[in-house]
Amino acid sequence: MYASHSRGRIYRLSLPLTAGACALVLVSGCSATESGTAAPKATTTASAPATAGDLQSAYQTVIKNVLPSVVQIEAPNSLGSGIVYDAKGHIVTNAHVVGDAKTFRVTAATGEKVLKASLVFSYPEQDLAVIKLDSVPSGLKPATFGDSQKVEVGQIVLAMGSPLGLSSSVTQGIVSAVGRTVSENSSGGGTGATIANMVQTSAAINPGNSGGALVDLNSKVIGIPTLGAVDPQMQDSAAPGIGFAIPSSMVRTVADQIIKSGKVTDSGRAALDITGRTVVDENYQPAGVALVSVAKGGAADKAGLKVGDIITRLDDVPITTITSLAEALASDKPGDKVPVTYLRGTTEKTVKVTLGEI
Incomplete structure (x- = not known):
């Protein structure tokens, strides 16, 4: 299903309160140029228990240590999970869990009264x-x-949250892959985000797990479960054992800025400072991204790109859709200088662009 340049579907993992269907999103292909590059290998973070009894004991210890920090979040139109971030009462979760809401009902795993x-x-x-x-x-x-x-x-992990509204639920699996780039669909409640370096896991995660915790055997949160795969060949039924979590390093970077400044002040996300739309060729196949607007003084503007230009390549990555452009930019950093190939009329040109920041 996920061979190079193939496309599957994934869904957000908050649980709608007023409808049973989950929003669908797209998962990028796993070619090295798009999303399959793994993070640098490092020393193993936890040693394997010697026996089944030791493993069971390790699971129980992790659950005892971490589950009290995982909460259920109820918004007016969705139900998801969250993680207690600090002693001041800050809780980190997914943006698609909170949606447009400003107030929430929070229930701790310990079963205490509902908190506002x-x-x-x-x-x-x-x-x-x-x-x-x-x-x-x-x-x-x-x-x-x-x-x-x-x-x-291969690292053993536990997923904690409120799948299908079942608070304080725990599932187990392994890290299946690292370095995945995943794009959400903006319809049906997803944010439309393209997220780089996601952790893929086989731990069962379902609607309601969004915003919860993916935890290693050292009782440390290594990611926030956000998306789960479905198989379009099976009438969009869930694809067991394929879920994705936002890495903890990104979670901390964003949460720390929000808590300090009330907003994200340094996204670390590269941008061309344009709005665009996917265009198709004479065979109605996606063929590039046409520039609809170019921010004055932005990265594209400074490089000489204009409204009507059609981007077909970013560095050595072919660009066929607005999603593929977002995925290509996800691996770059603000300030990077990258060659952008584009069509102006019938003439193909390439220009070096110093990337801006979202």
């Missing part, structure tokens, strides 16, 4: 958000976040 919380800031570009409890209960336990750069394929 308010939105601090939502950052749909990375599908992350921070909310804050209106009143901080005693004994609130923040989670410990690990270094997602040290995550390895």
